[in-house]
Every structure is written in C-alpha cells, then in structure tokens.
Amino acid sequence: MVLVYSDNKNLMLELLNKGNELAKELNKSLTAVIIGKDEFSKDYIAHGADKVVVAETDIDQFKAEEYTDIIEGIVKEDGSEIILIGSNKNGKELAPRLAAKFETGCVTDCTNVYLRDKKLTAERIVYSGNAVAVEQFNTTPQIVTVPSKVFDPLPKDDKHKGEVVKKKIDVEKSSSKILKVQEMKTEEANVEDAEIIVSCGRGFKDKNDIKMISDLAEALKGRTVGCSRPIAADLKWLSEDHWIGLSGHKVKPKLYIAAGISGQIQHIAGMRDSGVIVAINKDPEALIFKSADYGIVGDLYEILPKLTDAIKTKMG
Amino acid sequence: MNIVVCAKQVVDVSEIKVDSKTNKLILAGVPQKISDIDKNAMEEAIKIKEKHGGKLTVVTVGPADAKEKIKELLAMGADEGIHIVQPEKLDYFVVSTILAGAIKKIGEYDIILCGEASIDLFSGQIGPRVAGILNIPQITYAQNVTVEKDKVVSERNIGDKAVTIESSFPVMITVTKEINEPRLPSLMQILAAANKPINDWSLDDVGSGKLEPKITTVDIKGVSMERKNVVYQDDIDDSVGKLVDSLVKEGVLR
Ligand SMILES: Cc1cc2nc3c(=O)[nH]c(=O)nc-3n(C[C@H](O)[C@H](O)[C@H](O)COP(=O)(O)OP(=O)(O)OC[C@H]3O[C@@H](n4cnc5c(N)ncnc54)[C@H](O)[C@@H]3O)c2cc1C
Numbered sequence: 244m245v246l247v248y249s250d251n252k253n254l255m256l257e258l259l260n261k262g263n264e265l266a267k268e269l270n271k272s273l274t275a276v277i278i279g280k281d282e283f284s285k286d287y288i289a290h291g292a293d294k295v296v297v298a299e300t301d302i303d304q305f306k307a308e309e310y311t312d313i314i315e316g317i318v319k320e321d322g323s324e325i326i327l328i329g330s331n332k333n334g335k336e337l338a339p340r341l342a343a344k345f346e347t348g349c350v351t352d353c354t355n356v357y358l359r360d361k362k363l364t365a366e367r368i369v370y371s372g373n374a375v376a377v378e379q380f381n382t383t384p385q386i387v388t389v390p391s392k393v394f395d396p397l398p399k400d401d402k403h404k405g406e407v408v409k410k411k412i413d414v415e416k417s418s419s420k421i422l423k424v425q426e427m428k429t430e431e432a433n434v435e436d437a438e439i440i441v442s443c444g445r446g447f448k449d450k451n452d453i454k455m456i457s458d459l460a461e462a463l464k465g466r467t468v469g470c471s472r473p474i475a476a477d478l479k480w481l482s483e484d485h486w487i488g489l490s491g492h493k494v495k496p497k498l499y500i501a502a503g504i505s506g507q508i509q510h511i512a513g514m515r516d517s518g519v520i521v522a523i524n525k526d527p528e529a530l531i532f533k534s535a536d537y538g539i540v541g542d543l544y545e546i547l548p549k550l551t552d553a554i555k556t557k558m559g
Numbered sequence: 560m561n562i563v564v565c566a567k568q569v570v571d572v573s574e575i576k577v578d579s580k581t582n583k584l585i586l587a588g589v590p591q592k593i594s595d596i597d598k599n600a601m602e603e604a605i606k607i608k609e610k611h612g613g614k615l616t617v618v619t620v621g622p623a624d625a626k627e628k629i630k631e632l633l634a635m636g637a638d639e640g641i642h643i644v645q646p647e648k649l650d651y652f653v654v655s656t657i658l659a660g661a662i663k664k665i666g667e668y669d670i671i672l673c674g675e676a677s678i679d680l681f682s683g684q685i686g687p688r689v690a691g692i693l694n695i696p697q698i699t700y701a702q703n704v705t706v707e708k709d710k711v712v713s714e715r716n717i718g719d720k721a722v723t724i725e726s727s728f729p730v731m732i733t734v735t736k737e738i739n740e741p742r743l744p745s746l747m748q749i750l751a752a753a754n755k756p757i758n759d760w761s762l763d764d765v766g767s768g769k770l771e772p773k774i775t776t777v778d779i780k781g782v783s784m785e786r787k788n789v790v791y792q793d794d795i796d797d798s799v800g801k802l803v804d805s806l807v808k809e810g811v812l813r
C-alpha cells in the first residue's frame with residue numbers, strides 16, 4: 244500500500260499524484276489520511292485516492308507525538324510500504340519520529356521520488372545545493388517527505404471511486420500543551436511560480452525601503468518580491484513566503500535580481516536554477532557576483548531607482 | 560537541570576567545489592567545523608544553565624578528529640564532552656540510535672537540544688528521531704525557549720504560524736538560527752577547556768554494537784553552476800544602461 248499524509252490540502256493533492264503513480268506501478272492501492280474533521284475526502288478521492296482513512300480523535304491541534312501514534316496505527320493496519328508526507332514544518336518533524344518508531348529509513352525534502360528496479364528511490368539536495376544525493380531504502384515502510392510544488396496535482400476526476408473509512412482513535416496524550424497559536428501574516432508571494440523575482444537582503448537599511456524592490460518588480464511586470472533569510476526570519480520585514488534559500492523556498496524564475504544580498508551559499512541554494520541572475524551590491528568582492536550573470540557594483544539606493552526608470556522606458 | 564546538546568562536525572559547505580567535467584564533489588581538504596546551528600543550541604543551553612545551574616553535556620557521533628572540534632563547545636560553556644566514533648556505515652537511523660543510547664547512558668537528562676538541521680545534509684531528522692526513540696515530547700524550530708523550574712515554554716516557528724508549547728521534562732528541543740547569537744569564547748575559556756573531560760564511548764558502551772543503515776546513498780551527483788560573471792562597475796548610469804541592454808539581449812524583458 245501507498246499512504247499519503249499532510250495537514251495541508253494543496254500538498255495532499257500533489258502527493259496524491261505521485262502516490263497514484265507509484266501505487267499503479269506496484270499494483271497497490273493508495274490511501275490518504277485525514278486527522279480530525281473530514282473536510283476533503285471527496286477531493287482526495289477525485290484526485291486519486293482509493294481509500295481515505297479519517298482518524299476521528301478529540302485532538303484538535305497538531306502535536307508530533309500524538310500524530311505519530313495515530314499514523315503509526317494506520318500504517319500497521321494498512322500495511323503501507325511507502326509513506327509520502329508533506330514537507331512543511333509539521334511534516335518534517337512527524338516523518339523522522341514515525342521512522343524512529345518503525346526503525347526504518349526516511350528521506351526528507353525530496354526533489355524527486357521514483358522506482359528504480361522496483362525500489363523506492365529518492366533524491367534530495369545536499370551540501371547546500373552543491374550536490375544531489377540519490378537514496379534507496381533497505382527496509383519498509385519507506386518514508387519520504389516532499390515539499391510543495393515538487394509535483395503537480397493530478398487533474399480532478401469526479402468519476403474516480405474510493406471508500407471513506409472513519410476510525411475512532413484513542414492515543415496516549417502527550418505531556419506537552421499548546422498554549423497559543425498565532426497566525427503570522429502571509430502575502431502569498433508564491434515565489435515558486437514566479438517568472439521574475441526581485442529579492443532584497445540586509446543591504447536595505449529600513450523596512451520601508453523595500454518599496455524600491457516592489458517598484459522594480461512592478462516595472463518588470465514580475466511583481467514578485469523575494470528576500471534573504473534575515474529579512475524574513477530576524478527582521479521579519481517580509482513574511483516567510485518571500486524567503487528564498489536552503490531553508491526557504493526554491494525558485495527558478497527566468498530572471499532573478501538580488502539587491503543587497505551577499506550571496507552566501509545557503510541563499511544561492513534556493514535560486515541557483517534561475518535563468519538569468521543579476522546582482523547589485525556595493526562590495527566588489529561580494530560572493531553574489533560569482534553566482535551572477537550580470538552585476539553592478541554600487542549603492543543599491545542609487546541604482547534601483549535608475550534601473551526601475553530605465554526598464555520602464557525600455558518596456559514602454 | 561541536566562542538559563544535553565547534540566552537536567555534529569560537518570564540512571564547511573561554502574568551501575566545497577564541484578568538478579564541472581566529472582560532476583564529482585571535491586571534498587578533500589575542505590575544512591571541518593561544528594554545524595552552525597548546533598552553536599545556537601549550545602548558546603541556549605548555556606543560558607539555561609546560567610539561570611538554573613546543573614550539568615551541560617555535549618555529545619557527538621563523528622570521525623576521530625571530531626574530538627578536537629568539541630573543545631570549542633567546552634570553551635563556550637559545556638562541562639563535559641562525549642565522543643563516539645562513528646561506524647563505517649551510517650544513516651540517520653544509525654546516528655540517532657547511537658545518540659539516544661548515549662543519552663540513556665548519561666541517565667539523567669531534562670532537556671536535549673539539537674539544531675533545526677545540520678548544514679551539510681540539512682535533514683532535520685536527528686532531533687525528532689532521538690525524541691521518538693526516548694519516547695519524550697519534542698519541540699522543533701524553537702525561536703525562543705523559557706525554562707522554569709519544572710517546565711519549559713517555547714515558541715515554534717512553523718512559517719505561517721507561531722505555536723507556543725509548554726512541556727514538562729524531559730523534552731527534546733530543536734532551535735532555529737535566529738534564537739540567539741552564539742558567544743565567542745575568550746582566550747581564558749579556551750585555555751580552561753583543555754582541562755574539561757571528553758569521554759570516548761564505544762558503540763558497545765551505548766548499546767549500539769551492530770547497526771545496519773536503513774537507507775543507502777547510491778549516488779551523489781555534484782551540481783556545478785556556471786554563470787557569465789559580467790560585472791559593471793564604472794559610472795552608475797552607464798552600468799544601468801549596459802545591464803538593461805544585456806537583459807534585452809537575453810530576452811528576459813518583455
Ligand atoms: C543552516 C542555514 C540555513 C540558511 N538558510 C538560508 C536561506 O534559506 N536563505 C538565505 O537567504 N539565507 C540562509 N541562511 C543565512 C545565510 O548564510 C546568510 O547569512 C544570509 O543569506 C545573509 O543574508 P543577506 O545577504 O541579506 O545579508 P548580509 O550577508 O549581511 O549581506 C548584505 C549585503 O548587502 C551589501 N550592501 C550593504 N549595503 C548596501 C548598499 N547600500 N548597496 C548595495 N549593497 C549593499 C553588503 O555588501 C552585503 O554583501 C542560512 C544559514 C544557515 C547556517
């Protein structure tokens with residue numbers, strides 16, 4: 244059996260596509276897991292699930308300890324050999340804990356998953372983008388986590404049939420307690436889908452100056468603003484969905500412009516697949532120039548307005 | 560308060576080169592260091608110890624020369640180091656089983672601290688695996704940690720939400736890079752660290768004699784990046800003009 248789980252619906256739809264392909268190749272069926280309220284079982288079936296297990300519990304919030312127990316139970320009953328888990332932060336703390344329970348292998352943040360000689364094979368980026376490791380499993384269940392936008396969702400097929408199994412599940416309660424959940428603002432930057440991205444880094448002195456970046460993005464008709472980790476994680480000037488890099492989002496626009504970004508390898512890891520890379524930095528020795536096709540050495544405060552004007556003139 | 564920090568020696572990823580002809584990584588001669596975020600874990604551990612007292616132990620599974628790197632963490636403020644020479648064949652299962660074995664042997668522990676991920680492999684697996692083996696609660700991606708006498712309150716940064724969790728002890732916490740600024744040890748501390756013990760434990764000592772990896776790395780493909788590296792650095796107006804012309808030629812302006 245192939246089993247997929249994420250607490251994020253979009254990730255689920257993407258995983259179901261891959262899960263469906265693997266299940267067909269292995270002549271197995273595909274199970275989707277929902278923990279808590281059944282909101283989406285119809286969608287999951289239309290997107291390829293043969294079965295949806297709805298774990299009905301009185302737990303209303305994600306805790307790795309409890310979710311691991313729930314999924315462990317379902318996996319045992321279902322006989323899952325392959326488990327695909329969505330690679331958001333919750334999925335990434337769930338999958339290895341689950342793997343520890345089964346004393347089995349796990350590969351996180353896979354950029355590709357396929358069968359080679361009937362063996363599940365997973366690729367992931369290592370050494371901060373310098374290499375791709377190809378991993379194979381020696382035991383089952385074989386657990387992988389996959390980030391969003393790695394696979395497209397399968398087109399919806401309302402004729403696809405599947406069963407919904409509701410299960411009452413009691414789990415051992417974790418001794419930890421969730422005190423507060425604070426939603427952080429997101430701007431839904433969708434950097435993964437962008438054709439043109441203009442990114443800012445610590446070379447910016449003030450949050451308001453980021454307007455220069457959005458003006459340039461606007462002139463390029465790209466409208467997508469990206470940033471380095473400190474801008475989102477330390478300064479919190481932009482929401483996490485703008486953050487590009489090893490620990491942020493991986494992007495491949497046709498044009499990537501980095502202004503006031505030093506070009507540390509962890510940033511490069513997120514944008515190295517871009518088409519044309521442009522760097523603006525006042526330090527001629529900045530690493531970013533080594534990873535760029537074109538660069539201008541100078542003060543971004545002087546360059547950005549001029550570049551925006553020049554592009555507006557050119558593009559009419 | 561008994562605190563255990565798990566720290567890993569890694570290659571300095573910014574120094575790795577890729578042979579663009581063979582697509583093989585050139586790892587020979589690349590310097591090794593303690594994984595960046597493990598120093599954040601250590602800094603947080605020191606702060607907890609400063610407030611509550613107790614013992615701070617750092618554990619590493621690594622090659623023989625990793626022992627030398629542990630001294631840096633002793634200089635920062637750990638009381639004792641434990642070094643377990645890694646087996647020839649290893650994966651996340653093997654390393655986490657050894658670490659959990661070592662922590663059980665330490666016996667008394669309230670808080671285990673790890674980095675959110677190591678900078679070479681960046682898997683984030685070890686912390687949750689260790690917590691799973693020990694069957695204790697876990698708090699990952701902690702962007703702050705407040706320890707009281709019998710509990711810890713911590714905020715997980717999961718991107719679109721901040722989740723505040725309270726846990727009793729023992730608990731495993733993984734920290735983000737932003738949680739603190741790791742201190743640089745003074746010369747006095749570096750010298751004093753020479754007298755702090757680093758124990759060598761064998762795999763048998765921690766009850767992990769024969770462990771077979773659950774995954775096998777069948778290939779590592781180097782990814783080289785070749786860029787044009789055209790840099791304009793004269794008059795700003797000229798540079799801007801040249802850049803726009805180049806972008807037109809590249810066909811990225813429409
Ligand atoms: C495990 C790990 C994961 C990480 N993940 C990520 C990640 O996903 N994404 C990421 O971005 N980083 C990540 N980092 C952090 C990364 O290593 C760098 O610290 C970070 O990218 C630096 O951000 P920056 O370039 O904005 O800031 P800085 O390094 O401070 O660079 C600022 C640059 O601006 C230039 N500058 C200053 N003023 C001006 C001006 N007026 N005009 C023009 N230029 C100017 C400076 O010359 C400098 O080059 C990670 C680090 C670790 C250890």
Ligand SMILES: Nc1ncnc2c1ncn2[C@@H]1O[C@H](COP(=O)(O)O)[C@@H](O)[C@H]1O
Binds near residue numbers: 682
């Ligand atoms: N070999 C090791 N020895 C000690 N701690 C480790 C080791 N590998 C990983 N860790 C810990 O687990 C964290 C996550 O590592 P990783 O799972 O490799 O991303 C690191 O930041 C360390 O705290």
